[in-house]
Amino acid sequence: xxxxxxxxxxxxxxxxxxxxxxxIVFGVRSDQDELPNPAELLLGxxxxxxxxxxxxxxxxxxxxxxxxxxxxxxxxxxxxxxxxAIRYVIKLNSVDEKLNLKLLHKNxxxxxxxxxxxxxxxxxxxxxxxxx
Numbered sequence: 001x002x003x004x005x006x007x008x009x010x011x012x013x014x015x016x017x018x019x020x021x022x023x024i025v026f027g028v029r030s031d032q033d034e035l036p037n038p039a040e041l042l043l044g045x046x047x048x049x050x051x052x053x054x055x056x057x058x059x060x061x062x063x064x065x066x067x068x069x070x071x072x073x074x075x076x077x078x079x080x081x082x083x084x085a086i087r088y089v090i091k092l093n094s095v096d097e098k099l100n101l102k103l104l105h106k107n108x109x110x111x112x113x114x115x116x117x118x119x120x121x122x123x124x125x126x127x128x129x130x131x132x
Contacts, residue, residue, distance in 0.1 A: 005017050005018060005019045006018050009028065013028050015027070015028045024041075026038060026041055039074060039076065039083060040074075042074075042083065042118075043072045043074045043083075043086065045114050046072055046086060046088075046115065046118060047070045047072050047088075048114070049112045049113060049114035049115055050070050050088065050090055050108055050112060050115065051068055051070055051090075053107070053108050053111060053112050053115075054068045054090065054092065054104070054108070055068075057104055057107050057108070060107075061098070061099075061100065061103065061104065061107075063094060063096040063098045063099040063104075064094060064096045064098075065092055065094035065096065065099070066093045066094065067093050068090060068092045068093070069090070069091045069131075070088055070089070070090045070091070071088065071089050072086060072087070072088045073086070073087045073088070074086050075087075082122070083118075083122050084122050084123065085122055085123040085124075085125075086118060086122060086124045086125075087125060087126055088124075088125075088126030088127075089126055089127055089129065090105075090108070090126065090127070090128045090129070091129055091130075091131035092104075092128060092129070092130055092131065093130070094130065101128055101129075104128060105127075105128040108128065
């Protein structure tokens, strides 16, 4: 499997990338606080991976939920600049007795493409909790 996207920046430092038919604008200057920077986009991809797999495994493991949310914190090192740690909390709202929280979390950690990519290059840890 391969993924394809294209990116562009112009002299005015307006930056975008396009995936499928969606253009995503991102920040490349310190005065663009309203736009996500590349590190935030990476953490956003991690969050999307986790949430996508909550949905995927709800179907495979046969449980219902009303919603799920995630909070992600990335820790950045200065020299050399890189993300050195990712911490997350996934909150799952469910009253389904078929839900095996430990198995779901194990599957999220084992089968997430972005999760697996990042855990090989930085410390990734977190928890999956029921919310009410």
